[in-house]
Amino acid sequence: METKSIMIVGVGGQGSLLASRIIGNVLLSQGFEVKVSEVHGMSQRGGSVVTYVKYGDEVSSPVIVKGEADIIISFEQLEAARWLPFLKKGGHLVTSTQKIDPMPVINGAAVYPDDIIEKIKAQGVDVIAVDALTLAEQAGTAKASNVVLMGVVSKKMQFEESVWQAALEQCVPAKFLELNKKAFALGRAAE
Amino acid sequence: MKKLMLGNEAFARGLYEAGCRIASSYPGTPSTEITEEVAKYDEVYAEWAPNEKVAMEVALGASIAGARSFCAMKHVGLNVAADPLYTAGYTGVTAGMVIAVADDPGMHSSQNEQDSRHHAIASKVMMIEPSDSAECKEFAKAAFDLSEKFDTPVIVRMSTRVAHSQSAVELCEREEKELIPYTKNAQKFVMMPGNAIRRHPEVEQRLVDIREYAETSPLNRVEYNDTKIGVIAAGISYQYAREALGNKASYLKLGIVNPLPVEIIKDFCSKCETVYVIEQLDDIIETHCKKIGLNVHGKDTFSLLGEISQSIVREKILGETAEFAEFPESVPVRPPVMCAGCPHRGLFYCLSKLGVTVSGDIGCYTLGATAPLCAMDTTICMGASISGLHGFNKARGAESEKKSVAVIGDSTFMHSGMTGLVNIAYNASNTTVIILDNSITGMTGHQQNPTTGKNLKGDPAAAVNLEELCKAIGIKSVRVVDPYHMAETEAVIKEELAKDEPSVIISRRPCALLKYVKHNPPLRCDHDKCVGCKQCLKIGCPAISVHDKKMTIDHTQCVGCGICTEMCKLGAIVK
Numbered sequence: 223m224e225t226k227s228i229m230i231v232g233v234g235g236q237g238s239l240l241a242s243r244i245i246g247n248v249l250l251s252q253g254f255e256v257k258v259s260e261v262h263g264m265s266q267r268g269g270s271v272v273t274y275v276k277y278g279d280e281v282s283s284p285v286i287v288k289g290e291a292d293i294i295i296s297f298e299q300l301e302a303a304r305w306l307p308f309l310k311k312g313g314h315l316v317t318s319t320q321k322i323d324p325m326p327v328i329n330g331a332a333v334y335p336d337d338i339i340e341k342i343k344a345q346g347v348d349v350i351a352v353d354a355l356t357l358a359e360q361a362g363t364a365k366a367s368n369v370v371l372m373g374v375v376s377k378k379m380q381f382e383e384s385v386w387q388a389a390l391e392q393c394v395p396a397k398f399l400e401l402n403k404k405a406f407a408l409g410r411a412a413e
Numbered sequence: 414m415k416k417l418m419l420g421n422e423a424f425a426r427g428l429y430e431a432g433c434r435i436a437s438s439y440p441g442t443p444s445t446e447i448t449e450e451v452a453k454y455d456e457v458y459a460e461w462a463p464n465e466k467v468a469m470e471v472a473l474g475a476s477i478a479g480a481r482s483f484c485a486m487k488h489v490g491l492n493v494a495a496d497p498l499y500t501a502g503y504t505g506v507t508a509g510m511v512i513a514v515a516d517d518p519g520m521h522s523s524q525n526e527q528d529s530r531h532h533a534i535a536s537k538v539m540m541i542e543p544s545d546s547a548e549c550k551e552f553a554k555a556a557f558d559l560s561e562k563f564d565t566p567v568i569v570r571m572s573t574r575v576a577h578s579q580s581a582v583e584l585c586e587r588e589e590k591e592l593i594p595y596t597k598n599a600q601k602f603v604m605m606p607g608n609a610i611r612r613h614p615e616v617e618q619r620l621v622d623i624r625e626y627a628e629t630s631p632l633n634r635v636e637y638n639d640t641k642i643g644v645i646a647a648g649i650s651y652q653y654a655r656e657a658l659g660n661k662a663s664y665l666k667l668g669i670v671n672p673l674p675v676e677i678i679k680d681f682c683s684k685c686e687t688v689y690v691i692e693q694l695d696d697i698i699e700t701h702c703k704k705i706g707l708n709v710h711g712k713d714t715f716s717l718l719g720e721i722s723q724s725i726v727r728e729k730i731l732g733e734t735a736e737f738a739e740f741p742e743s744v745p746v747r748p749p750v751m752c753a754g755c756p757h758r759g760l761f762y763c764l765s766k767l768g769v770t771v772s773g774d775i776g777c778y779t780l781g782a783t784a785p786l787c788a789m790d791t792t793i794c795m796g797a798s799i800s801g802l803h804g805f806n807k808a809r810g811a812e813s814e815k816k817s818v819a820v821i822g823d824s825t826f827m828h829s830g831m832t833g834l835v836n837i838a839y840n841a842s843n844t845t846v847i848i849l850d851n852s853i854t855g856m857t858g859h860q861q862n863p864t865t866g867k868n869l870k871g872d873p874a875a876a877v878n879l880e881e882l883c884k885a886i887g888i889k890s891v892r893v894v895d896p897y898h899m900a901e902t903e904a905v906i907k908e909e910l911a912k913d914e915p916s917v918i919i920s921r922r923p924c925a926l927l928k929y930v931k932h933n934p935p936l937r938c939d940h941d942k943c944v945g946c947k948q949c950l951k952i953g954c955p956a957i958s959v960h961d962k963k964m965t966i967d968h969t970q971c972v973g974c975g976i977c978t979e980m981c982k983l984g985a986i987v988k
C-alpha cells in the first residue's frame with residue numbers, strides 16, 4: 223500500500239498530541255507501519271503546531287511536505303488556511319469552526335481573514351467543518367474538542383468504530399474515558 | 414510486543430534493557446523525555462542535575478564506580494558539558510557511559526542550530542546516530558557495549574525528528590549488569606599532565622581502532638538498488654532520502670558518525686555513478702569524503718541551514734516538485750506567546766512600561782521579547798543575562814545601572830546564573846537582577862529543579878532558598894514580589910533601580926499550568942462599560958481580543974488571573 227499521510231494542526235495547548243496518539247494506535251492495531259511526528263517545546267506555548275501521522279507498508283520520513291496530506295484535521299480555522307498547501311489534490315480537510323486570534327491580530331498588526339471555510343472550498347477542496355468546541359462542551363469539557371474531531375475523522379477512514387474505541391481506551395486515562403467516548407460519539411454523529 | 418514509541422522513549426527503553434543504573438541530565442528540547450522516561454523504571458536511578466556539566470560528571474563518576482551510566486542534553490548543553498567531555502575522552506570509562514545529545518536543525522526550540530558532531534570530532538569521542546525509534550533503542554544498547562569495548566564514552570546524536578517521532582519498537586527484557594568492582598587507577602583517572610600525556614596516544618589509537626571497527630560494523634550498512642544515484646546519509650537524513658528516492662538510489666547508511674570509515678565509503682562510491690552526501694547542518698561527511706579523495710556532491714546541492722525533507726531531496730536530485738492549493742490571502746503568523754495567566758506577563762508589562770534595558774535569558778520568559786511587551790534587549794545563552802548585564806553596566810557606568818535589569822528564570826538561575834551573581838557582588842556593579850521564580854522549569858515542559866522542593870520522581874527534596882542564597886552571595890537587598898500585583902511590582906523595581914547597591918528581586922508566582930495551581934473562574938467584559946480603548950491589549954494576553962470595538966475574553970483560555978483588571982480604568986472587566 224502507498225504511504226498515507228494525515229496532518230493534525232492547531233494552536234499549542236489544544237490537545238493535538240492526544241489526537242495523534244489515538245490515530246497512531248488505530249493504525250498500529252491494523253498492522254500498518256506507522257510514524258507519528260510531534261512538536262514539543264517552544265511552539266507548544268500558544269504557537270501554531272502540527273503533528274504528522276504517516277502509515278503504509280513502509281514509512282521512511284516522519285514528516286509531511288506540501289501536497290502530500292490525504293487528510294488535514296484542523297482544530298482552528300486560521301490553522302486550516304495556513305496548512306492548506308500541505309493537502310494533496312483530492313484530499314479531505316476536517317476543521318473545527320473555532321477561531322483563536324493570534325497575537326499579531328490581537329495587536330492589530332494583522333487581520334484575521336473572513337470566510338476562511340468558504341474560501342478554502344472555493345479552491346475545490348472537500349471541507350468538513352464542525353463546531354467541535356460546542357460539541358465538546360456538550361460532552362462535558364472544551365478540552366475534548368480534539369476527540370470530537372477524531373469522531374468526525376473516523377468516518378473518513380475505513381476502520382471499524384470498535385478499533386477507535388479500543389484506541390481511546392488505550393490513550394485516555396480511565397477517569398476521563400466516559401467523557402471522551404461521549405465526545406467521540408458526538409463527533410461521529412456530526413454533519 | 415510491538416509498541417509505538419517516541420524516539421526518546423525508545424532510547425530510554427534501550428537504557429533500561431542495557432542494564433543502565435545511573436542517569437543524570439539537565440532538560441533541553443528535544444532531549445528531555447529520555448530522562449523523564451528512564452525515571453519510570455525503578456531499576457534505574459535518575460535525577461535532574463542543575464546543569465549539563467554536573468550531569469555529565471555524575472555519569473562519569475558512576476561509570477568509574479562500575480555502573481553503566483547515562484546523561485542527556487540538548488546540543489547547546491554539550492557546550493556546557495564540554496569540559497568534562499573532552500577529558501572523559503582521555504580517561505575513558507570503567508562501566509559503559511552513554512551521552513545523548515539532541516540537535517535541533519531548523520531551531521524549533523533553540524537559540525542556534527550548531528552541529529554536535531564537531532564536539533565528537535574535537536573530543537575524539539565515538540558518536541553514533543539512529544534514524545528512527547527502533548534504532549534509538551538498539552543504538553542505546555549498542556552504545557554501552559561499544560563504550561566498554563573501546564574504553565570511551567559514546568555519544569548518541571539525536572535530532573528533533575528522531576527524538577519526537579513515534580514508530581514501532583519491539584520490547585525486550587532488561588539484562589542486569591552487576592557493578593564492576595572498583596579498583597583505584599590513578600594513571601587512568603587522575604588527569605594531571607604526567608598521566609594525561611600517557612593517555613593521549615591511547616586516545617589516538619582508539620580512534621584508529623574504532624575506525625577499523627566501523628568498516629565492518631552492522632551499524633553502518635549498504636543497500637544497493639539502482640546505482641546511478643548513490644546516497645551517503647546518517648540519521649533522519651537517510652529517512653528523507655529513502656522516502657524521496659526509494660529504489661531509484663543506493664544507500665550507504667552510516668550509524669557511526671565519528672570516526673567515519675574509509676574503505677566502505679570508497680567502495681560504495683566506486684559502485685555508484687553520482688554520489689550525494691545528504692546531511693543536515695554542516696558538511697562533515699562530505700569533507701571526510703573529499704579528504705579521502707572522493708568526488709561527491711554535498712553542500713553544493715543542499716543547504717547548510719535548517720532541515721532537509723523528502724521534498725527537498727526530490728527537488729534537488731530528481732528535479733521534481735509537488736502541486737498544491739494555496740489559501741488566496743495572506744495568513745497571519747501565530748508565534749508562541751505567554752499562556753493566559755502566565756506570571757511572567759505582569760512583570761514584563763512593568764518592565765515595558767518603565768522602558769528599562771532588559772538583559773534577557775532563556776526560558777518561557779524569553780517571550781517577553783515579543784510584541785506587544787517587547788521588553789528584552791538581549792538573549793544569548795543560559796546564564797548570560799546576569800553576567801552580560803554586569804559587563805554592560807561596567808561599560809556604560811552608573812547611568813546604565815539605574816535603567817537596566819537582568820531577568821532569569823529559577824531553573825536558569827540554578828543552571829548558570831548563580832556564578833554571574835557572585836561576580837556582581839564580588840566585582841561590585843549596582844546591577845538589578847530579577848529572578849522569575851515560577852517554581853518549575855517551564856519552557857521544557859515542567860521539570861522539577863533544585864528550587865522546587867521535588868526531585869525528578871516527584872518525591873520531596875531539599876529546596877534552595879533563593880532569598881538566603883542571594884544574601885549569602887553578598888547581595889544585601891533582596892525583595893520578593895507577586896507579579897499578579899503589577900502596581901506593587903513596578904514600585905519595587907523602581908526602588909531597587911534607584912539604590913546604589915546590587916539588588917535581587919524575586920518575582921514569585923507558580924506557573925499557571927501547574928496542576929496544583931487553582932484557577933479563578935474566567936473573567937468577562939461588561940460591554941456597557943467597555944469603550945474599546947484597547948488598554949487591556951497592552952499586556953498581550955492570548956485570551957483577550959477586541960471585536961466590533963468591544964473587548965472579549967475567551968473563556969476557554971482565561972484562568973482569572975486578573976492582571977487585565979489593573980489595565981482597565983473603567984472597571985469593565987468583571988467576574
Ligand SMILES: Cc1ncc(C[n+]2csc(CCOP(=O)(O)OP(=O)(O)O)c2C)c(N)n1
Nearest residue numbers: 441490775776777822823824825854855856
Ligand atoms: C545549555 C542549555 N541547556 C538547556 C536549554 C533548554 N532550556 C531552555 S530554557 C530552559 C529552562 C527554563 O526554565 P526557567 O529558567 O525556570 O524558566 P521558565 O521557562 O520556567 O520561565 C531550558 C532547560 C538551553 N537553552 N541551554
